[in-house]
Amino acid sequence: MKVRSHSAFLVLFKFSKSEGKKMGQLLNLLQGNFLLHGCPTNTLTYHQHKACFNVQKLMQFQKNCMCQSSLRGRSEVVDQVRSSFNLKAFVCNAVELEALPHIQTLSMFPKDQLVAKVVMVRFDSTIVLGEEVKPSSQSVSNALFTIKYLHEAGAKLILVSDWNEKKNLKLLAAESIADILSSVFQYKVVTVKCLSSHIPLKMEAFEHADILLLENLSEFKEEVANCSEFTELLSSGVDIFVNDCFSQCHKILASTVGVARICYANVAGFHFEDSLGQLKEAAKRNKKPYVAIIGGDNLYDKAAALQFLASKCDAMVFVGMMAFHIMHALGLSVPSSLGEHMACKAATDFIQFARDRNTSILYPKDFWCVNAVELEIFPSHGILDGWVPVDLGPRSLDDINSLITKCEKVIWIGPVKFKFSNQDTNGASELARMLSPSKWNCDITVVGNMACTAILKESGSISAVKMFKNASVVWEFLKGRMLPGVMALDRAYPFKIDWSVAYRHPAQPLVVDIGSGNGLFLLGMARKRKDLNYLGLEINGKLVRRCLHLVHQSGIKNGYFIATNATSTFRSIISSYPGELALVSIQCPNPDFNKSENRWRMLRRSLIEAVVDLLSDDGKVFLQSDIEAVALRMKEEFLKYCKGKLILAHDQYDAKINQRVWLRENPFGVRSDWERHVINRGAPMYRLMLSKSTSVD
Numbered sequence: 001m002k003v004r005s006h007s008a009f010l011v012l013f014k015f016s017k018s019e020g021k022k023m024g025q026l027l028n029l030l031q032g033n034f035l036l037h038g039c040p041t042n043t044l045t046y047h048q049h050k051a052c053f054n055v056q057k058l059m060q061f062q063k064n065c066m067c068q069s070s071l072r073g074r075s076e077v078v079d080q081v082r083s084s085f086n087l088k089a090f091v092c093n094a095v096e097l098e099a100l101p102h103i104q105t106l107s108m109f110p111k112d113q114l115v116a117k118v119v120m121v122r123f124d125s126t127i128v129l130g131e132e133v134k135p136s137s138q139s140v141s142n143a144l145f146t147i148k149y150l151h152e153a154g155a156k157l158i159l160v161s162d163w164n165e166k167k168n169l170k171l172l173a174a175e176s177i178a179d180i181l182s183s184v185f186q187y188k189v190v191t192v193k194c195l196s197s198h199i200p201l202k203m204e205a206f207e208h209a210d211i212l213l214l215e216n217l218s219e220f221k222e223e224v225a226n227c228s229e230f231t232e233l234l235s236s237g238v239d240i241f242v243n244d245c246f247s248q249c250h251k252i253l254a255s256t257v258g259v260a261r262i263c264y265a266n267v268a269g270f271h272f273e274d275s276l277g278q279l280k281e282a283a284k285r286n287k288k289p290y291v292a293i294i295g296g297d298n299l300y301d302k303a304a305a306l307q308f309l310a311s312k313c314d315a316m317v318f319v320g321m322m323a324f325h326i327m328h329a330l331g332l333s334v335p336s337s338l339g340e341h342m343a344c345k346a347a348t349d350f351i352q353f354a355r356d357r358n359t360s361i362l363y364p365k366d367f368w369c370v371n372a373v374e375l376e377i378f379p380s381h382g383i384l385d386g387w388v389p390v391d392l393g394p395r396s397l398d399d400i401n402s403l404i405t406k407c408e409k410v411i412w413i414g415p416v417k418f419k420f421s422n423q424d425t426n427g428a429s430e431l432a433r434m435l436s437p438s439k440w441n442c443d444i445t446v447v448g449n450m451a452c453t454a455i456l457k458e459s460g461s462i463s464a465v466k467m468f469k470n471a472s473v474v475w476e477f478l479k480g481r482m483l484p485g486v487m488a489l490d491r492a493y494p495f496k497i498d499w500s501v502a503y504r505h506p507a508q509p510l511v512v513d514i515g516s517g518n519g520l521f522l523l524g525m526a527r528k529r530k531d532l533n534y535l536g537l538e539i540n541g542k543l544v545r546r547c548l549h550l551v552h553q554s555g556i557k558n559g560y561f562i563a564t565n566a567t568s569t570f571r572s573i574i575s576s577y578p579g580e581l582a583l584v585s586i587q588c589p590n591p592d593f594n595k596s597e598n599r600w601r602m603l604r605r606s607l608i609e610a611v612v613d614l615l616s617d618d619g620k621v622f623l624q625s626d627i628e629a630v631a632l633r634m635k636e637e638f639l640k641y642c643k644g645k646l647i648l649a650h651d652q653y654d655a656k657i658n659q660r661v662w663l664r665e666n667p668f669g670v671r672s673d674w675e676r677h678v679i680n681r682g683a684p685m686y687r688l689m690l691s692k693s694t695s696v697d
Contacts, residue, residue, distance in 0.1 A: 101491060103276070103490065103491060103492055104267045104490040104491065105269075106269050106270060107273060110571070114240070115155070116156065117155050117156065118158065118203070119157055119239065119240045119242055120160060120238045121146060121147060121244055122160055122161065122243050122248075122256055123269075124143060124246070124271065125161040126247065126469065127140055127271065128140070128144065139467070143270075145270050146269035148185060151211065155240070156203075156206050157210075158192075160213075161217065163216055174216055177216075178191045178213050185211070189209065189212075190205070190209035190212060195220060195233060201214075214234070217255055223253055223255060226253060227254060232262065235259040235262045238259065239263065239265070240263055240267070241259050241263040242268070243260075243488075243489060244269025244270070244272045245272070247470040248470075249484065250470075250473045250483050251485065253485075257484050264605035267489060276486065278445070279477060281443075281466070282445040285313075288314060290410075291404055291407045291409070291410050292309045292312075292313045292410075292411045292412075293400070293404075293412040294309075294317065294318050295320035295322075295412070295416050295417065295450075296320045296415055297322060299325045299343040299346055299347055305475050305479045306350050310353055310357050311353075311357055315359065315403065316354070316359060317362045317403070318362065319416045320417055320418065321338070322343075324338040325343040325347045326347055326350075327381075328347065332381055364393060365381075366378065366379050366394070366395050367383065367389035367391065367393050367396075368426075369388060369390065370388055370390050372386075375390075377394070378393075388418070392416060397427060400434065401434045407442060409443040409444075411447065413475075414447070415450035415451065416451075432451075432457065433458045435455065443466075445465075445467075445468075446466070446467050447467075452469045490568035491567075491569055497562070499578060502533075503558055503560060504558065508579055509616070510532070510533050510534075510579055511533070511534045511535070511583040512535045512537060512584050512585070513535070513537070514566045514586045515538060515539075515586060515588075515589060516537060516538045517540075517543060518673060519538075519543070519546075519550065519561060521587065522536045522561075523559060533560070535559075535560050535561070536560070536561040536562070537561075537566035538563060539563070540563070541563040544561045567603075567604055570607055570614075581615050581616055582616055582619050582620070583619060583620045583621075584620075584622070585622040587624050588624065589634075603633075612642045612645050617693075618691060620691055621646065623687070623688050623690070624675070624686060625686055626684070631687070632686075638690055646692055647691055647693055649689040649691040662684075662685075667687075667689065
């Protein structure tokens with residue numbers, strides 16, 4: 001392999017004949033400043049991410065269904081699966097499937113459900129209180145709007161966050177923060193010291209304030225430890241939790257993860273939602289050429305993230321200490337003091353992965369270096385002993401500029417920083433000027449405190465730039481890891497349902513079975529009553545695919561199944577149905593008695609309220625279990641949170657025998673498989689029916 005020492009950048013990439021023309025334009029940008037390496041094209045496989053296996057199985061299922069349906073001349077089951085899962089959206093990169101599920105957001109949460117509710121907002125103090133952030137920025141606007149929106153909706157607001165008093169001496173106490181927030185929102189914000197005193201918050205505190213502010217979370221070690229006792233104290237009296245602090249969603253904190261186990265609804269605020277959407281967009285290969293500029297160090301820890309970027313980008317430019325790891329892996333001369341022993345194999349594996357993906361790898365060819373007294377430019381392969389690189393050289397910056405000005409999408413992640421370099425390097429400033437969105441139409445994402453600071457100083461228009469000051473969140477996402485703060489929020493159904501595909505007569509009254517399992521109950525009901533439509537909501541995707549296949553095989557036109565967590569998606573799914581909701585059934589839920597935090601989690605207040613709100617007048621709720629305690633608890637929860645709109649449809653207590661009386665027989669004449677199993681072994685079933693009545697006070 002020959003290396004052109006006079007070029008300001010080296011590139012290693014491979015292409016096939018079919019892709020040569022596509023990539024040739026990118027090569028021509030630097031006119032000979034690249035080294036080209038060709039080898040056979042391989043098919044992309046996301047071998048690092050578990051979700052890929054599920055995608056492959058789903059695609060195989062689609063193929064099998066098409067083969068079977070072709071015998072009848074129509075691929076109905078494929079239409080049903082596509083409508084339910086939206087295959088085009090589902091078969092996407094595994095990182096998004098694992099790390100960024102579709103969540104409930106404040107923008108989609110019913111506004112009338114906020115009235116008089118106690119809502120805790122975890123806000124990002126670096127945005128709401130940060131002096132360096134321009135007030136006109138979208139992140140500040142969204143963060144402030146979350147709080148204003150909730151207050152105007154009639155919610156009782158409790159704000160909570162952490163702030164660093166060492167970095168900003170003006171923020172000495174919570175009272176100072178309360179004064180700032182009062183000035184910003186024009187509401188009376190009052191601090192409440194319940195955390196340090198270990199006293200639950202009293203609702204009487206709202207009589208003297210518009211908004212309450214809890215103490216600085218950074219003062220409590222229980223916050224980082226996600227202490228259960230601290231969590232209960234923090235969320236005392238809270239109904240709804242709104243997380244609007246995206247920068248901390250990679251951590252497991254009491255204020256982001258712990259409280260979500262206690263509050264009955266957990267949603268994302270406007271800033272959180274916008275940041276999540278921007279992160280998803282940054283991961284897409286929707287514009288080309290797409291270039292990633294990588295700064296910082298620790299290639300070993302970030303190897304999985306780099307491979308993900310290599311699968312999305314046309315070129316990756318290394319501008320930090322990682323550049324030396326790449327050079328060393330390519331067999332080039334690098335001072336031993338600049339290498340990282342643990343990163344050798346990771347760098348070699350990354351280079352091979354990039355080759356297989358036809359992704360260009362670029363690194364600087366010159367640096368500003370210093371010794372004890374002097375500053376001088378050296379080529380990257382010729383740094384003398386005693387000299388240490390501190391910044392990118394001018395020819396390296398020129399070639400970066402030539403490359404990115406021809407791109408349609410750029411992500412800059414990590415600092416342009418080397419050993420002994422200053423925090424604000426000239427290379428970072430130059431790069432920020434290059435990425436000014438006013439120069440050309442480009443989708444720009446900037447990640448990391450140094451990069452964002454440089455952009456804010458040098459760019460005249462930051463509204464068009466997506467910025468993430470906390471790089472750790474983005475790196476964790478790119479590694480394919482689940483973000484705890486995101487996973488703690490309630491799920492939402494991500495796709496619109498074409499009910500005309502699901503049912504022959506989509507306006508018929510609807511019966512919904514929550515936790516439909518293998519679907520035998522619903523399929524039996526669908527055969528018995530053709531004048532009703534039946535919908536099964538089941539979290540197990542494998543069972544749902546099997547049920548849809550049975551629907552197709554049986555020729556049933558009034559039965560349908562959706563893979564989802566009905567606890568948080570029931571409202572968004574059923575509210576789009578064109579007909580009335582006549583009946584909701586929950587049969588034999590499987591409580592986990594060994595884990596108190598998961599016990600009864602399926603039957604949460606948010607689900608009950610959604611069922612009651614959407615149920616038609618005189619609609620019914622059928623509950624049954626083979627465990628009496630479970631049936632009793634379901635009844636109590638529904639009557640507690642039904643807003644007085646549900647009544648027992650039959651007597652539940654016989655005074656003569658001084659015992660509770662359950663429905664003796666299944667009122668539908670159709671049993672689920674588990675109910676059959678229980679009856680066959682001679683055990684009882686505990687059943688009850690609730691009826692909606694708008695006349696009930």
